[in-house]
Ligand code: PLP
């Protein structure tokens with residue numbers, strides 16, 4: 426396996442003060458991991474170096490044809506002072522699936538784990554300890570051929586950076602307002618929706634900006650063919666409670682297979698809930714909002730964890746979900762999941778990875 430060369434910074438940065446509002450992805454740690462790929466050598470030159478700018482050729486593929494994928498996972502400070510990651514192998518596997526889709530080179534799973542673990546060890550002091558905070562890890566991989574032809578990738582670069590974070594939404598765990606987007610679509614079946622590639626987020630920008638202007642936190646996407654079935658939110662998967670059933674959109678190829686989604690499904694089923702991965706139409710949702718059978722809705726994702734949805738807007742009409750507050754299943758799910766992630770509770774599923 427590749428050796429990782431470590432060059433530590435001689436000018437470490439000040440860490441954020443205890444209790445400072447970290448926000449999301451605004452502060453970066455002292456180092457970054459980089460490795461390069463070409464077709465003859467494969468992945469090589471793996472190194473951890475002081476955090477800094479990347480110097481790139483203006484013709485690099487990623488600037489022109491969007492060949493970029495990324496991941497998002499977190500390292501958490503346990504009550505005993507140690508540090509752990511949450512299901513890191515799932516992120517490596519999803520990154521390889523994304524790479525397969527847009528034809529970027531994949532990374533051996535053991536090497537992926539070694540990179541994450543070595544990097545988190547180097548940046549261990551950056552893992553914050555205040556409630557709700559963590560060190561967000563952002564691996565990304567992009568095509569780096571220095572020519573303008575549209576062709577398969579011969580050169581690529583993998584980079585890992587990290588950012589101490591608090592809550593993703595300014596609202597914290599408080600209910601967010603979401604706008605159901607009736608015009609733009611994010612992804613289509615057969616496209617790249619299931620891959621975590623930058624282009625999906627670029628396609629989301631226009632609707633996201635509109636929603637933000639109107640005072641919404643994010644957009645809830647409908648399917649790209651009929652604009653009829655619920656897909657996911659901008660940076661989270663979505664779940665609904667209809668009476669005794671928990672339902673979440675099935676993975677049709679245009680939705681990101683979230684690791685938090687998977688964990689929520691496994692957790693809820695272990696507690697005896699009926700969880701169905703199925704098609705959920707906007708008509709069904711509207712009906713359930715009107716007649717009160719939709720009692721809870723929440724988004725789930727690494728950055729946002731479990732985020733209650735208090736209000737949904739569709740074509741100019743606003744609906745309150747349940748009583749507009751945090752539903753009981755949402756709160757319990759948040760508590761159970763975060764207790765496992767932060768090492769405050771037993772992990773019967775074997776999801777945590779101690780550093
Ligand atoms: N859907 C989208 C579009 C996302 O960006 C994310 C965030 O990563 C998710 C869903 C949730 O995925 P995960 O739980 O793996 O973070």
Ligand code: COI
Pocket residue numbers: 496497498659660726727728729
């Ligand atoms: C994550 O939850 O890790 C995400 O990637 C969301 C992000 C696009 C900010």
